[in-house]
Amino acid sequence: QVNLMESGGGVVQPGRSLRLSCAASGITFSSHAMHWVRQAPGKGLEWVAVIWNDGSNRYYSDSVKGRFTISRDNSKTTLYLQMDSLRAEDTAVYYCVRAAYDKYQFFFDYWGLGTLVTVSS
Amino acid sequence: DIQLTQSPSFLSASVGDRVTITCRASQVISSYLAWYQHKPGKAPKVLIYATSTLQSGVPSRFSGSGTGTEFTLTISSLQPEDFATYYCQQVNSYPRVTFGGGTKVEIK
Numbered sequence: 001q002v003n004l005m006e007s008g009g010g011v012v013q014p015g016r017s018l019r020l021s022c023a024a025s026g027i028t029f030s031s032h033a034m035h036w037v038r039q040a041p042g043k044g045l046e047w048v049a050v051i052w053n054d055g056s057n058r059y060y061s062d063s064v065k066g067r068f069t070i071s072r073d074n075s076k077t078t079l080y081l082q083m084d085s086l087r088a089e090d091t092a093v094y095y096c097v098r099a100a101y102d103k104y105q106f107f108f109d110y111w112g113l114g115t116l117v118t119v120s121s
Numbered sequence: 122d123i124q125l126t127q128s129p130s131f132l133s134a135s136v137g138d139r140v141t142i143t144c145r146a147s148q149v150i151s152s153y154l155a156w157y158q159h160k161p162g163k164a165p166k167v168l169i170y171a172t173s174t175l176q177s178g179v180p181s182r183f184s185g186s187g188t189g190t191e192f193t194l195t196i197s198s199l200q201p202e203d204f205a206t207y208y209c210q211q212v213n214s215y216p217r218v219t220f221g222g223g224t225k226v227e228i229k
Contacts (some may be wrong), residue, residue: 005125033216035216040134044208044220044222044223045157045159045165045208045210045220045222045223046220047217047219050216059216059217061217063193067202091135095164095165097137098175099216102170102171102174102199103170103171104171105152105153105170105215106212106216106218107155107167107169107171107176107210107212107213108155108157108165108169108210109167110164111160111164111165111166113163114162114164
């Protein structure tokens, strides 16, 4: 059974840092690119970042580039998101997501339940 | 960035109704489109990818169609468990994907 479990969310002041973790089980973690997607209160889904299966490439949305760092430890089947210089607009539920490939394109086949990050003074 | 516009943003329907949701892309994305269902407090769930391919385990009352810039998700006979928010997603510019604004389906 596939399980992606995020942790590390909480309340943090603007300008401070937070590190999210996503523990994966039941999947071949090292074979898949992994993403972070977020949802601000009352808003839709927003893609945040991706890391290739071997960690060789990482990409970020313009809204977090230079402040967030995605990483992974395949030996621990864990994905991370280091969030620095946090802003109020980063307040959201953060989801850990696996990318699958079929019919010559990617899609997101497994999602965690998410962890809530609240940036407030 | 490729923008996706969903319509309607909200719809009220009854069990048994046929429901259609539209997703329009700001540029041609071929067939690089997926649909997700999201219920409060739960993980989003992929319904359809590659415009019309049903994900394993998803009921056949869900179907997708379209190409280019206009796409639709159809629920042929709405069931009580289908009340949720639905999102389209373009993967033409993968890994920089984008989502539509969402369509909330509520009980009439």
